[in-house]
Amino acid sequence: YVEELQKLIDVEVKTSDGVEINIFSNVEINDEIEVSNNYNSKGIGLYRTEFIYLENGNVSEDDQFEILKDAVMKNGDKPIVIRTFDLGGEKLSSLLPHPEEQNPVMGLRAIRYSLRFQDFFISQIKAILRAAVYGDVRIMFPMISGVEEIRLAKSVVKDAIKELEAEGKEFRKDVPIGVMVELPALALITHLVNKEVDFFSVGTNDLIQYTVGIDRNNEYVAYLYRPTHPAVLHLLKKILKDANKGGIEATVCGEMAGDPKYIPVLLGLGYRNLSMSPASILKAKMIIRRVNISDCEKLVRSLKRCKLARIAEEKLQKFIEKHA
Numbered sequence: 001y002v003e004e005l006q007k008l009i010d011v012e013v014k015t016s017d018g019v020e021i022n023i024f025s026n027v028e029i030n031d032e033i034e035v036s037n038n039y040n041s042k043g044i045g046l047y048r049t050e051f052i053y054l055e056n057g058n059v060s061e062d063d064q065f066e067i068l069k070d071a072v073m074k075n076g077d078k079p080i081v082i083r084t085f086d087l088g089g090e091k092l093s094s095l096l097p098h099p100e101e102q103n104p105v106m107g108l109r110a111i112r113y114s115l116r117f118q119d120f121f122i123s124q125i126k127a128i129l130r131a132a133v134y135g136d137v138r139i140m141f142p143m144i145s146g147v148e149e150i151r152l153a154k155s156v157v158k159d160a161i162k163e164l165e166a167e168g169k170e171f172r173k174d175v176p177i178g179v180m181v182e183l184p185a186l187a188l189i190t191h192l193v194n195k196e197v198d199f200f201s202v203g204t205n206d207l208i209q210y211t212v213g214i215d216r217n218n219e220y221v222a223y224l225y226r227p228t229h230p231a232v233l234h235l236l237k238k239i240l241k242d243a244n245k246g247g248i249e250a251t252v253c254g255e256m257a258g259d260p261k262y263i264p265v266l267l268g269l270g271y272r273n274l275s276m277s278p279a280s281i282l283k284a285k286m287i288i289r290r291v292n293i294s295d296c297e298k299l300v301r302s303l304k305r306c307k308l309a310r311i312a313e314e315k316l317q318k319f320i321e322k323h324a
């Protein structure tokens with residue numbers, strides 16, 4: 001089996017009926033970019049910058065620039081989507097300032113944190129714009145709930161540009177800006193957002209968590225955490241439809257995108273860009289090469305009609321057994 005997987009490293013990522021699927025990598029540390037390259041991914045779909053702060057607290061702009069430049073150079077001329085700070089809740093580094101919160105998962109986290117501590121945010125944006133000189137960098141904002149936050153975050157990018165100009169530092173201005181669609185509120189208004197940004201990236205981990213109201217790490221309610229919940233399928237469909245209408249790309253970067261069981265569902269919904277941990281890439285390629293799009297579309301149609309989780313699960317299981 002391992003040998004069979006290794007053989008997939010160099011093959012094209014196409015469904016059995018010839019539809020090309022783009023696989024990108026999710027990375028947390030720069031060393032993973034080499035693995036991503038070894039598996040021939042199309043680039044980095046999600047670079048989780050929070051790991052820089054978890055270890056070091058509030059690192060200086062220059063230190064961030066060095067780390068990001070190294071990541072960008074390792075990635076060569078392929079795209080790299082750098083997600084701004086996405087910590088908060090229980091994951092906040094003790095090295096950063098933050099208030100006591102009753103309900104931190106719904107509190108001052110991710111973009112909300114960045115917009116509150118603007119000096120902190122601007123130094124990150126400046127580091128990203130400087131690293132962008134060395135490759136195909138894109139900026140992505142996490143946990144966006146509406147258009148105000150997008151405009152505020154973009155205004156910080158403008159401020160960062162002004163500061164860099166005044167300081168005479170080398171940087172790139174025309175960096176594409178996208179958002180994570182991972183709150184149901186944003187997913188429901190993607191038709192209002194598709195002209196505000198350059199791309200969408202769907203964070204199914206949080207999107208599912210907030211749609212069904214299930215803490216993604218709580219074992220007692222884990223059985224209710226379902227990627228095939230019809231509400232989730234409905235949102236995923238809408239996000240892609242609005243991305244297409246706005247002429248922008250949508251990528252899925254949650255765990256769902258790297259799970260062979262759910263990849264046919266995403267393909268059936270119409271997604272063609274998947275970003276996953278490098279360790280998932282070869283298994284993902286295997287399933288992609290075994291399915292065809294019309295079967296995946298049929299699967300999605302039948303899942304959408306399922307009222308009961310158990311029945312949906314059985315259908316999905318049958319599909320996987322038939323194709324895997």
Ligand code: PEP
Nearest residue numbers: 182203204205206253254
């Ligand atoms: C997600 O929410 O799906 C996602 C990719 O972001 P993270 O897992 O880092 O919250």
Ligand code: MG
Nearest residue numbers: 182203205206
């Ligand atoms: Mg998330």
